[in-house]
Amino acid sequence: GQQVMQIPQYQHVQEGEDFTTYCNSSTTLSNIQWYKQRPGGHPVFLIQLVKSGEVKKQKRLTFQFGEAKKNSSLHITATQTTDVGTYFCAGHDRGSTLGRLYFGRGTQLTVWP
Amino acid sequence: DVKVTQSSRYLVKRTGEKVFLECVQDMDHENMFWYRQDPGLGLRLIYFSYDVKMKEKGDIPEGYSVSREKKERFSLILESASTNQTSMYLCASRSYEQYFGPGTRLTVT
Numbered sequence: 370g371q372q373v374m375q376i377p378q379y380q381h382v383q384e385g386e387d388f389t390t391y392c393n394s395s396t397t398l399s400n401i402q403w404y405k406q407r408p409g410g411h412p413v414f415l416i417q418l419v420k421s422g423e424v425k426k427q428k429r430l431t432f433q434f435g436e437a438k439k440n441s442s443l444h445i446t447a448t449q450t451t452d453v454g455t456y457f458c459a460g461h462d463r464g465s466t467l468g469r470l471y472f473g474r475g476t477q478l479t480v481w482p
Numbered sequence: 483d484v485k486v487t488q489s490s491r492y493l494v495k496r497t498g499e500k501v502f503l504e505c506v507q508d509m510d511h512e513n514m515f516w517y518r519q520d521p522g523l524g525l526r527l528i529y530f531s532y533d534v535k536m537k538e539k540g541d542i543p544e545g546y547s548v549s550r551e552k553k554e555r556f557s558l559i560l561e562s563a564s565t566n567q568t569s570m571y572l573c574a575s576r577s578y579e580q581y582f583g584p585g586t587r588l589t590v591t
Contacts, residue, residue, distance in 0.1 A: 378522065402579060402580075410584075411572060411584055412525070412580070414580065414581070417579065468530070469527060469538075469540065473524065474522070474524030
């Protein structure tokens with residue numbers, strides 16, 4: 370069945386360092402979404418990528434969708450303590466934008482001040 | 483703003499009890515979802531629903547059932563709670579992206 374793998378599971382960085390989390394799907398995805406969950410909170414939608422090779426930026430966050438639409442990454446430049454949380458990727462199977470999302474297990478980011 | 487609400491933030495139940503977790507969304511979304519979240523395991527889909535009275539099993543439906551009698555409400559039922567169902571339960575609804583409720587932390591003793 371469909372699987373979405375995400376690495377690393379944990380990342381500890383010092384404030385100001387960069388951070389990247391990677392997402393790989395066992396099958397081609399129709400889109401990829403990224404969510405952030407703050408400690409004690411619930412996942413909140415960040416962004417969606419749809420096109421092969423797409424790159425989107427939100428301030429210090431850069432999101433990429435692979436050419437084959439099977440992998441994605443989230444890169445944070447110069448982390449801040451406000452970036453702390455767990456980042457999840459999630460995708461829909463190719464040809465489907467309805468129904469369920471397949472979530473990765475998430476990368477838990479800790480930032481030392 | 484889309485709002486997804488869950489009936490309880492914290493719940494403590496005894497083994498064998500029947501447990502109802504309620505979720506309500508206010509944006510007329512057709513799709514609704516129930517996940518459980520455990521440390522290191524991410525979000526695991528229990529059940530989802532495309533429309534009223536329609537349901538689909540997710541990845542871990544055993545021990546759970548669901549009910550969707552009205553579009554805005556999606557209920558998760560633990561027929562006979564067990565200690566291994568102690569977890570954080572998150573409800574979500576979606577149109578474009580998924581909107582999650584605040585979660586219910588269920589402890590089964």
